[in-house]
Amino acid sequence: MRGRDLFSKFQIPLRLMEVVFGLMPRPLLKWLWALSDGLPDIVGIAFRYGILRRLAARCGNNVLVGRSVELRYPERLTIGSNVSIHKQCYLDAYGGMTIEDDVSIAHQSSLISFQHTWSDESLPIRDNPVTSAPIRIGRDVWIGCGVRVMAGVDIGQRSVVAAGAVVTKSVTPGSIAAGVPARVVKRIAGTAGSPGRGQAPAGVAASRAPVGAPGATGLQAAGPGRGQAPTGAAASRSPVGAPGATGPQAGGPGRGQAAAGGAASRSAAAAGTAGPQAPAVSGTAASRTAASSAAGATPQQQAGNVVNLHPSEGKATS
Numbered sequence: 001m002r003g004r005d006l007f008s009k010f011q012i013p014l015r016l017m018e019v020v021f022g023l024m025p026r027p028l029l030k031w032l033w034a035l036s037d038g039l040p041d042i043v044g045i046a047f048r049y050g051i052l053r054r055l056a057a058r059c060g061n062n063v064l065v066g067r068s069v070e071l072r073y074p075e076r077l078t079i080g081s082n083v084s085i086h087k088q089c090y091l092d093a094y095g096g097m098t099i100e101d102d103v104s105i106a107h108q109s110s111l112i113s114f115q116h117t118w119s120d121e122s123l124p125i126r127d128n129p130v131t132s133a134p135i136r137i138g139r140d141v142w143i144g145c146g147v148r149v150m151a152g153v154d155i156g157q158r159s160v161v162a163a164g165a166v167v168t169k170s171v172t173p174g175s176i177a178a179g180v181p182a183r184v185v186k187r188i189a190g191t192a193g194s195p196g197r198g199q200a201p202a203g204v205a206a207s208r209a210p211v212g213a214p215g216a217t218g219l220q221a222a223g224p225g226r227g228q229a230p231t232g233a234a235a236s237r238s239p240v241g242a243p244g245a246t247g248p249q250a251g252g253p254g255r256g257q258a259a260a261g262g263a264a265s266r267s268a269a270a271a272g273t274a275g276p277q278a279p280a281v282s283g284t285a286a287s288r289t290a291a292s293s294a295a296g297a298t299p300q301q302q303a304g305n306v307v308n309l310h311p312s313e314g315k316a317t318s
Contacts, residue, residue: 004082007062010046017050029054037067052079060101080139095132095151103137106145106163111135113151138173158188 007014021029029051036047048065055074060081069085071077072092080101088108091097095113105111114132118125133152137143141155144163155161156173165182176186 003064003084004062006042014046014050017046018053021050021054024054026055033071066107086145093135094130096134098134098136100137100139100141100157102140103143104141105137105143106147108145109143109147109149111137111149115151160188 024032033048033051033055036044036051038044039047044067045064048069049059049063052063052065052071052074053059055071056077056079057075058078060079060083062082063079064084064086066085066087066089068088070090072090073094075093076096077091077093078098080099080103082101083099083103083105085091085105086107089105090110090112092110092112092114097111097113099105113135114130116125116130117128120128131151135149135151136154137149138155138157138159140158141160143149143155143161144165146164147161148166149155149161150166150168152170153167154170155167155177156171156175158174159171160176161167161171161182162176162178162185164180165178166180167177167182169181171177171182172184174188175184176188177183178185
């Protein structure tokens with residue numbers, strides 16, 4: 001039988017015991033709390049639950065507190081329902097502490113909501129003032145054995161803190177934290193605020209965003225996508241005379257294209273097949289004649305015989 005089933009079964013006796021403890025002074029209740037460690041398991045759990053309902057600022061239903069659990073400043077402690085705090089834990093609520101529903105704290109863990117300072121060198125560190133900050137343990141959290149949770153930490157809902165971790169900074173919801181100091185090592189799928197199954201974390205998703213996609217930054221914003229050539233390579237492969245073409249592309253032939261004079265000579269050859277006496281294109285004929293008759297011409301004179309096709313006029317110019 002689960003603890004919540006036992007609580008429902010013995011709810012009336014527990015409420016009567018709570019009324020009796022309500023008539024006792026708080027110092028006596030703290031003394032009875034220490035004595036409860038010598039009681040049998042079930043009786044001791046019921047005894048401590050009744051005292052906790054009287055000492056804590058608020059305590060929900062079905063709260064299990066194991067043996068040798070020490071509570072400091074319980075009047076600043078708020079506990080929800082279905083919570084288990086196992087044996088030899090230490091809870092100091094000097095700066096305030098909230099433990100929400102469905103939380104399990106394994107044995108020998110410590111939650112300390114204050115810390116020492118050392119700024120006044122004229123005093124020993126132990127005599128320096130202390131600072132405090134509240135601790136909040138969200139709903140559906142599992143804290144492993146031997147964990148230390150320091151002041152000001154907020155552990156988000158449905159998270160796990162691995163055994164032996166020292167938590168000095170807040171843990172986001174749906175996370176598994178481990179290490180000294182603790183850091184998030186894994187996400188729990190399907191939790192609000194964390195990626196679901198089959199989804200990459202936000203940083204990974206951003207790195208995989210396609211080029212130009214909203215939110216793409218760095219190399220993704222400017223770099224080519226898969227199967228695309230870089231910007232410079234695309235410009236070098238653009239057709240001759242295409243808008244934006246510069247340098248050699250503006251005057252030279254593109255890949256797979258012949259020079260304008262060569263295109264004209266091919267047109268003349270095609271025309272020659274239609275009629276044996278068809279005249280050759282004047283630019284190509286002139287270039288071949290000049291090339292054969294002026295073998296000793298200077299490079300400048302030879303360059304003057306090359307025929308180009310101007311992209312804007314669509315006609316041969318020499």
